[in-house]
Amino acid sequence: DSGVTQTPKHLITATGQRVTLRCSPRSGDLSVYWYQQSLDQGLQFLIQYYNGEERAKGNILERFSAQQFPDLHSELNLSSLELGDSALYFCASSARQGRELFFGEGSRLTVL
Amino acid sequence: DQQVKQNSPSLSVQEGRISILNCDYTNSMFDYFLWYKKYPAEGPTFLISISSIKDKNEDGRFTVFLNKSAKHLSLHIVPSQPGDSAVYFCAGHPMDSNYQLIWGAGTKLIIKP
Numbered sequence: 001d002s003g004v005t006q007t008p009k010h011l012i013t014a015t016g017q018r019v020t021l022r023c024s025p026r027s028g029d030l031s032v033y034w035y036q037q038s039l040d041q042g043l044q045f046l047i048q049y050y051n052g053e054e055r056a057k058g059n060i061l062e063r064f065s066a067q068q069f070p071d072l073h074s075e076l077n078l079s080s081l082e083l084g085d086s087a088l089y090f091c092a093s094s095a096r097q098g099r100e101l102f103f104g105e106g107s108r109l110t111v112l
Numbered sequence: 113d114q115q116v117k118q119n120s121p122s123l124s125v126q127e128g129r130i131s132i133l134n135c136d137y138t139n140s141m142f143d144y145f146l147w148y149k150k151y152p153a154e155g156p157t158f159l160i161s162i163s164s165i166k167d168k169n170e171d172g173r174f175t176v177f178l179n180k181s182a183k184h185l186s187l188h189i190v191p192s193q194p195g196d197s198a199v200y201f202c203a204g205h206p207m208d209s210n211y212q213l214i215w216g217a218g219t220k221l222i223i224k225p
Contacts, residue, residue, distance in 0.1 A: 002155060002157065004155070033212070041217065042201070042215055042216065042217035042218050043156070043201065043215045043218075045212055045213075045215070048212060056212050058212065088153075090155050090156070092155070100146065100158050100161065101156075101158070101213070102158070103148075103155030103156045103157065104155050105153075105154055105155050106153070106154070106155050108153070
């Protein structure tokens with residue numbers, strides 16, 4: 001158990017819809033990262049927050065947005081969903097920025 | 113442009129033998145590297161790391177070697193066990209970034225009984 005909690009574990013929705021994925025980092029970790037993994041491909045970095053502020057952006061689509069709340073949990077919002085958005089979305093947290101990341105079990109999104 | 117490459121999508125090794133997973137990087141501006149292991153439908157878990165000032169780091173059955181002149185690192189698993197069957201990701205931390213790792217595409221390791 002990494003200490004990072006993601007909900008929901010599975011989500012099935014239709015094209016055009018909007019979903020929110022939630023992440024609770026390990027206790028005390030200030031950094032939260034979101035990654036996307038599509039069909040056994042590598043991990044694509046989406047976005048990182050540190051103590052409530054956006055710190056780095058990767059290959060995140062404009063239809064996607066994220067935030068980190070004062071209690072340090074984070075949400076990833078995916079809107080106008082397309083079939084290609086079907087993927088595993090991982091959240092990770094770290095005590096020191098960029099250092100060892102602890103990953104949650106992921107949220108599997110299926111867009112039909 | 114900093115990149116981390118794992119050129120072997122998969123590797124099959126007999127149980128009890130040595131598994132060697134390879135990773136190349138494109139320039140010298142990384143200050144440390146990490147290896148992660150991932151089972152299907154689970155998040156990656158940290159295995160072992162190495163600072164760019166070292167050439168070897170060992171932790172139990174896992175040893176990472178760093179060859180700076182060749183811009184190459186490798187993860188050795190000895191002896192390989194069935195539970196080692198997983199996808200292994202190599203990641204590098206750029207010196208000029210506090211924030212994010214650069215990931216390889218992963219190598220699927222299959223341990224044959």
